[in-house]
Amino acid sequence: MKLGLRLFLAFFLIAGLSAFFILRVILAEVKPSVREVMEDLMVDSANVLAVLAVDELQAHAQGSGPPLADSRLAQQLREYAQRPVDAQIWGLRKQSLDFRIYLTDAKGQVLLDTGERPAVGQDYSRWRDVALALRGEYGARTSRTVQNDDSSHVMYVAAPVHAPGRGELLGVLTVAKPLATVQRFIDRAEQRILFAGLFLLGLSLLIGVAVTAWLVLTVRRLRDYAQQVQAGGQRQAVPQVSGELGELAQAMDAMRARLEGREHIEQTVRALTHELKSPLAALRGAGELLQEELAAPDRQRFASQVVEQSERLRELVDRMLELSKLELQSAPAHPERVQLEALLQRVLARAEPRLSQRGLRLQWLQREAIALQADPEQLELALSNLLGNALDFAPPGSALELRLWREPGRACFSLRDQGPGVPALVWAQLGQRFFSTPRPDGGGKGSGLGLAIARQVALLHGGGLRFEAAEPGLRVIFTLASHST
Known part of the structure; x- marks a missing residue:
């Protein structure tokens, strides 16, 4: 299977599965969220109406006043049910009022009902909404009006009716609303989420195609160059590629320079x-x-x-x-307390004539006072070799960046030149005997013994020598074990 097809299939699989699970989670949360908001509003409505029903229900309990069917509350509820309405709610049209309201006494018997089939006189004390409200708990339920028909669900929320001053329980007022009335909003939200998810999935796939095409074209350029290297003949220009692939192209060019022919x-x-x-x-x-x-x-x-x-x-x-x-040594020959900054200044002072001759300047990025047990002669030898190596590679008129800092248990010194640098592939060989890279001024290669001496001194002092790309140049980090404060 081609590399581009593999990359695209992997991207498609990742993006597709991510979109599928995210959309599934979001769509699964739409309906419960809408119902939760609906229930919250119904709780407010039920409690408002419960307060308004106190006078009529108290008069009924005392046997005074007109029957509840002829009360002012019943008349207002009938007027509510008959009110015309034509509202545009975010593009959806509402033309009916859907609340059903019924009122029971303290025993759960229905006294007032605005439904199409009033249940006046029936015992609702066993219905969950009324039963819980009569016990002083939050009463709510969802029931079907048609068996085996999920679209006929109706939500009921009850609120207790108390005598003024939170006195005795007079009854329960329940507000009911069919869930089908909000299903349109749920369907529209799910549809919009689905369309947006599909759009984002398509966009991500287009990005995947673009990234895959770019990567495949770049790899093909490198492949063609490698085939030209294998075939020999006239030398071609190195492909201009950025990032790690660019480093690979440069490494291939260096390899070609070494393998141009027996x-x-x-x-x-x-x-x-x-x-x-x-x-x-x-x-x-x-x-x-x-x-x-x-x-x-x-x-x-x-x-x-x-x-x-x-x-x-x-x-x-x-x-x-x-x-x-x-x-031949296993530890520093003559350890003593050394002020590392002062020792560095001596090394730099001895190199001042060569620095001036090449127009190089020193730039301190960080400098801390560090004292540690070490062999000063060995340290001067190592630091002098590191500085000499940097001077060989630094372009005339450039800056050498220096840092001296402390880490837990270690003293660290770094020196960076702004020369051509060294490929990361050969970092492991730096510091080995007789391994070196060409000087940028055409002076040939060195012996490689300078870095080897610096590495050995660092090892004797419990530290090490490592290298980092500085772009441009190379950063050499020389570390020593240090437990002093």
Whole structure:
């Protein structure tokens, strides 16, 4: 199966399942929410009418006044049922008043009923709404008017009628409303939610198609480039891709530079071999010539050459000796209390001439006073190598960013140059003997012993050496164990 099809199917599956479950939850909550709002309004209505019915019900209980069927309350309720209404409620038309109101005495017998089939005289004391209200509890129920017909549900909410001052219970007033009257609103809400969900699902799928197409086209460009690398021939431009795929393209380009052909590799090996032999050959040649009678200028020139090549060999030997000595140790040789900031200032002061020569400036981002037990000579050696490595890669006129801070149990120093950086693929090899990357000024590669010495010093002090991409450049983080305050 193609990569693009896999990505799209995965995106479709995730988006489809998410939309399905979200819509299912939302749609499942619409009807109960509408009914809850409806019940809340009916509670208010029932209690309002219960207060209005106190006088008529109290007069009936005392045997005074006209029958309830002829009372002022009954007349007003009949007028309510006959009132014409034509209301537009958010686009839906309401043309009927749907409340049914019935009133019972303290025994649950119906005294007044506005329904189409009045239940006056019937005993409602066993109906849940009336029974609970008579006991002083919240009375409500939902019942069908037609058996096995869910659309015939009616909601009933009751409120007790008390004598003035929360006296004796005079009866119960119940308000009833068919759920079918709000079903239109529920259906419309569900329909809108469904349409909105389908629209969002379609939009997300379009986004998925666009993202998948972009990713597939990018991968195909990289694939075509890789096939060109495999086929050889004329070198093509590296695909301009951003992000991790861009890093992959650069890594592929670096790989192509290393794999352009056996002949080129052999030439490179011969050139490297010649570079290794050239200092010794120069020394041998200059020494042989110096054994003869030469003019003073020639003798001076060959003597300078001997000194220069000897210095290259001496530096390599010194670093190898330092690294070997460090590798034989299991702890710092001469630990003492060291002020890390002051030690850093000494290292930076010694490097000031080279900094000025290249127009480099130091930029402190963070600096804390840290004291710890360490070998000052080893620390100076490690920090000098780190600084020298950064100077080799930093472009002229750029800034070196420094940070010195404390973390729990550790002292940390970071140094960032703004050079070309190092691919993350080779970070694990940095700090190994004789592994190095080309200098940006064309000066060739170093020996890699400087970072190896810094790493070994950090390990002796319970720390480590790690690398981070700085974009541009590389950030080297040198850590030491520190339990001092």
